[in-house]
Amino acid sequence: MNPTWVFRKLTTYLPSWLSSLTTHHSSSHLILNQQQLCSLLSNSGKQGHFSIGSSIHATLIKNPLFGNLDNPVESRYIIAIWNSLMFLYSKCGHLSDAQKVFDEMSIRDVISWNTIISGFLTKGFIDVGFNYFKTMYGCSGDHRFDRGTITTILSSCDGCEYSKINMMIHTLVIVNGYERETSIANALITAYFGSGCFSSGRRVFEEINDRNVVTWTAMISGLAQNQYCEESLKLFVEMHSGLVSPNALTYLSSLLACSGLQALNEGCQLHGLVLKLGMDLDLHIESALMDMYSKCGSMKEAWQIFESAQVLDEISMTVILTGFAQNGCEEEAIRVFVKMVKEGIEFDPNMVSAILGVFGGDHSLNFGKQIQSLVVKKGFGLNVYVSNGLINMYSKCGELEESIKVFERMCNKNSVSWNSMIAAFARHGNACKAFELYEQMRRDDIKPTDVTFLSLLHACSHVGLVTKGMEFLKSMEKDHGISPRKEHHACIVDMLGRKGLLDEAKSFIEGLPVKPDVQLWQALLGACSFQGNSDIGKYAAAQLSITAPESPVPYILMANIYSSKGKWKERAETIRMMKKVGVAKDTGISWIEMDKCIHSFVVDDRMHPQTEDIFGVLSVLFRHLSDEGYVPDKRFILHYWDDDEGLTDSLQTQDA
8 A cells, every 4th residue: 555645545534544543452453554654654744734643643542552562573563653653743843742752652762762863953952852862872772873863963963063063973973883884974074064174074075985976965065065166166077077976966066166166167067967967957956057157147148047947936036136136237137026026926035135135326215115015015024134135225225214214123133234234324424323333233242244344444434534444454353353355455445545545555455465456456546536646546557457457447547637637648648548458438327216217317418308408407507506606526527528629628618
């Protein structure tokens, strides 16, 4: 009799089945044999049918011979059923009932102990689970712990706080002669990488001779998930050229490594392999491919996979929305999300968080408010990631007070919540509030991250607090063990430059232990443009041109510097050099929202249907400004003129 068929029948005709489940004389006359009954209870647990399982339990208790353990054969069958009952209760979250079943068992086997230990560990009751393991380990008898016990414990020890426990379990493995067992080695590799003990995980992998697909995948996945992406890909190549064939999880991990490295060529090769093996229709593989192409900036390919997918889930939709947001395709992300909502596609908090990530100062605040209405309607308001997205959305759209309201309403705040609010205050130039929030964060024992200090440095830069900013830079490494990234260094350069300390900014860059990149030289050149310093600006522009030869920024900013100083000859030479090397300036675009409609403009734009009215109003406003003594800043007006003729026309217009 097929246990699955039995389960279906039982769920349909439960009352009649239960009434005839037992006889009056012997458990051997049960309509369902021991194996089928255990399968039935297991299926009930897996599918969450607690009422069915408990009803079966009640029926079994009524059998007078069910608790008779005198017969060794019968006792073996009965223990298996008791174990299945424990599994049922544990899976359904009724741990107290599982505990009662365990306590009432006069005879237990290793499966009994493994089931109760697993039940508590998987539900997060680590202390209780380990207490049972200690009791089991201290008992004498046939139920000595086995491979299942070890793998169960290791699978529950995921996190840096379990690193010492993993080492203790590893010691037990060696003492009891399990170190050559492949399944245990696989569990050790996963546990070590999950707890941050990377060298120990590598050592286990190197010491095991009989590596199966799980062994290789555990190692490749552990490396990729912990940002050792290059090593992960190398290991995949070694595996692929060996005797063990990768499975779908191996390809998923390798695609994750390609995403981390932004390795488009290798990602395309993996795409070819999964196509050849017919794995491309797997939902997880499709999402991983979309993520890889998105991270590599190839949104066209990511979109093609999304459109060709036969089935879409929340993960794939979140991936495509995040991909659009990360690649500057905000309008496409909004359009896809709106289409999903209109078509009635269910969306989850992750999708809402992804769409909130596209908002900047140039997007519709009304649309953001509509998103919040959806959040309230769907009951996502308590989701910490959604709330963090709302804080960022409102602050970027200029609504600082709304950001504060969202933050204050949050019951559970993580480090991202605090970072988002500190960044909001910094973005709006309120450095004092940003500093106050940082101190409150520390009082509440919330550990600051590198993003926290980046926001604090931005706040210092905006208000010119150089000493305070340098203190934060020292504190992040000395007090919190956080190594500054290039973004932190660029922020320091910007902070010094805004204060006019250009020599100090230049010395700071030259004194860094790492090679300066585009961000640093661009920050220095931007500061020189703001201060009108052509000497250091020329040096920064030369370095930026070497680092990013296709960037128009060094030419444009140097032209602005020369314009502000009236050095027209040098400016003209800079523009000619820019045209000679073939770099072009991106056209600046401005947005304004009126009556729920967004209007966009470029420089000297005359395509708008109300162009004449707009320029008429601007002319009147300019006359009023001139009458009040306003003098245009030529640094910014001349920013858009690319030749000497345009420069002359501009000056003539101003003189007129």
